[in-house]
Amino acid sequence: MASGAAPNAPRHSLTRHALGAMARDKLFAACCVVLGVIVLGVIVGPWLSPHSYYAINLEFAQQPPQFSGQHWFGTDDLGRDLFVRAMQGGRISLMVGLVATIVSLVFGVVWGATAGYLGGRIDHLMMRVVDIFYAIPFMFFVILLMVLFGRNIILIFVAIGAVNWLDMARIVRGQTLALRGREFVQAAEVIGASRPRIIFRHIVPNLLGIVVVYATLTVPQVILIESFLSFLGLGVQEPMTSWGALVQQGTQVMSTAPWVLLFPATLLAVSLVCLNFIGDGLRDALDPKDRHR
Amino acid sequence: MLRYTVSRLISAVPTLALVLVLAFSLVHAAPGGPFDTERALPPETEARLNEAYGLDQPFWVQFGNYVGGLLRGDFGPSYRYPQSTVGELIADAFPVSATLGLLALVVGAGLGIAIGIVAALRQNSVLDHVLMSVSMTGISVPGFVIAPLAVLLFAVTLRWLPASGLQTPAHYVLPVFALALPMLAYVARLMRASLVETLKSQFIRTARSQGLSSRTLVFRYAMKPALIPVVSYLGPAIAAVLTGSVVIEQIFNIPGIGRLFIQGALNRDYTLVMGLVVLYSSLLIVMNLIVDLLYGVLDPRVRY
Numbered sequence: 001m002a003s004g005a006a007p008n009a010p011r012h013s014l015t016r017h018a019l020g021a022m023a024r025d026k027l028f029a030a031c032c033v034v035l036g037v038i039v040l041g042v043i044v045g046p047w048l049s050p051h052s053y054y055a056i057n058l059e060f061a062q063q064p065p066q067f068s069g070q071h072w073f074g075t076d077d078l079g080r081d082l083f084v085r086a087m088q089g090g091r092i093s094l095m096v097g098l099v100a101t102i103v104s105l106v107f108g109v110v111w112g113a114t115a116g117y118l119g120g121r122i123d124h125l126m127m128r129v130v131d132i133f134y135a136i137p138f139m140f141f142v143i144l145l146m147v148l149f150g151r152n153i154i155l156i157f158v159a160i161g162a163v164n165w166l167d168m169a170r171i172v173r174g175q176t177l178a179l180r181g182r183e184f185v186q187a188a189e190v191i192g193a194s195r196p197r198i199i200f201r202h203i204v205p206n207l208l209g210i211v212v213v214y215a216t217l218t219v220p221q222v223i224l225i226e227s228f229l230s231f232l233g234l235g236v237q238e239p240m241t242s243w244g245a246l247v248q249q250g251t252q253v254m255s256t257a258p259w260v261l262l263f264p265a266t267l268l269a270v271s272l273v274c275l276n277f278i279g280d281g282l283r284d285a286l287d288p289k290d291r292h293r
Numbered sequence: 294m295l296r297y298t299v300s301r302l303i304s305a306v307p308t309l310a311l312v313l314v315l316a317f318s319l320v321h322a323a324p325g326g327p328f329d330t331e332r333a334l335p336p337e338t339e340a341r342l343n344e345a346y347g348l349d350q351p352f353w354v355q356f357g358n359y360v361g362g363l364l365r366g367d368f369g370p371s372y373r374y375p376q377s378t379v380g381e382l383i384a385d386a387f388p389v390s391a392t393l394g395l396l397a398l399v400v401g402a403g404l405g406i407a408i409g410i411v412a413a414l415r416q417n418s419v420l421d422h423v424l425m426s427v428s429m430t431g432i433s434v435p436g437f438v439i440a441p442l443a444v445l446l447f448a449v450t451l452r453w454l455p456a457s458g459l460q461t462p463a464h465y466v467l468p469v470f471a472l473a474l475p476m477l478a479y480v481a482r483l484m485r486a487s488l489v490e491t492l493k494s495q496f497i498r499t500a501r502s503q504g505l506s507s508r509t510l511v512f513r514y515a516m517k518p519a520l521i522p523v524v525s526y527l528g529p530a531i532a533a534v535l536t537g538s539v540v541i542e543q544i545f546n547i548p549g550i551g552r553l554f555i556q557g558a559l560n561r562d563y564t565l566v567m568g569l570v571v572l573y574s575s576l577l578i579v580m581n582l583i584v585d586l587l588y589g590v591l592d593p594r595v596r597y
Contacts, residue, residue, distance in 0.1 A: 027426070132307075132308055132311060136308075136311070136312055136315065136574075137312070137570065137573050137574055137577060139539075140316075140554070140569070140570055140573060141315070141316070141319070143539070143554070143555070143558060144316070144319055144320065144558055144566065145319070147555075147558040147559055148319065148320065148322075148558070148561075220433060224435050227435065227437070228435065228437065228540065231437045231540060232539065232540065232543070232555065244437070247437060247438055247441065248437075250441065251441040251444075251544065254441060254444070254445050254449060255449050258445055258449070258450075261441055261442070261445060262442075262445075265438045265441065265442055268438055269430075269433070269434040269438050272433040272434060272435070273429070273430050273433040273434065275433075276429055276432065276433040277429060280429065
């Protein structure tokens, strides 16, 4: 990477650097395509099939997959069409990933930017709160929450969002500290802009690059937590499903009907791998720290 | 260093207190109690049970009694297994989880560090790219996907290894593999990145200019500071792996801490859940302290 950009290229053009790094990264492109296909399939899939994800048909229980027949991915032990269930499960998994990421992103950005901009004692206090939260064994608390207070999907969002905003808050605060001494912030202060206005109109837009990168890396983490909970039977409940819940059902019947495990497990694994590679590629392309490699 | 250790342990007290209060209020705020059964108990019986276990007391009294017990090393009685205390339940389950965890740690950290060094020394080679892509996959795919797939392949289809239980050494292979894989992948990536960075630093250039061989350079000079990020990841990871994985223990039917926790939570066994939270939080605090002390050993520039 030592001679990354062409010599005549402007050395600090973020866009040019980003595009170059991405083009080099064929893996990145491949992951985008694969993930795009999965997302499309998940959105359109359930409409393409005549089956519904909840219709039970015991006559056709545990049918192996037939790609030219009725059930493309086969059926589960209740005779439900696995293709539609896998796609429906994907809708839930990906949606949880997206929504919970947005929740943690909003919370983390507001917290981090406020602490970083105000500085001093308030900053110290706010970051101390983050430190204390870090020391709490969150997985235990999420499991407890789900077990004790019923298993509804809103609670999943809250629980996951509560875990994930901490990293975002730290990163954003660090960046804000670097930004707040800059001329455009001073200029805004001189004009007499209010503090919230400076934070949200001047500082936050300048954080977008790094926020996008870490949001991309948060989505797979969130999907993982959701499927973990669903795997334990604490996440989404029947007949609604998610990839984690489907993998769990698959493990129950894998000796007689391995496809019930294989299809959802593959979809989940491939999506997570792609999301991580995309986030990693974005970080390499956008993170200013690496620009002079 | 002693002063630093003591002050760190003191500062852990409020954190632990907060964890205790949070967990205690959470289990008490939840609907349902430990004596809920399929058939409703007669009210007098339930009242007497509550009285026997002190559950008729106000919240803060219960909390005080619990913390008082903890300070004497008493985790309290289990509500669901009246014949044994929480301390005994944990003493039975912890060695099982810890054995698996230690094995996974040796495999994961050992192989991970080795792979990281190889990749860093062959930076940007095909081997490096392959190793890093594989380890990225290892990080991304969770244990509850890897484990069933491994069981399907090695136990159900090939019949090389048993699928569940822990009776013989062969039984350990699959769960240890499933536990070690994410750790291995993470350590390999951290080790590579940090060794690449360390090898660029001034003191390495000086050592190289004095004609030291690559091997001496890496193992005598670069290794120690490069291990710092790996160590800071491993601290909390060890706490997690020693207290068992909820899903791995579920999949392989292993009577460890993870399964105990899920059962405790499902049964509303307040004291059992609390005991496990205390166990894990204290382990986490101790591990993080050890990590911070190790920084000084690994990097002479670090002062306390």
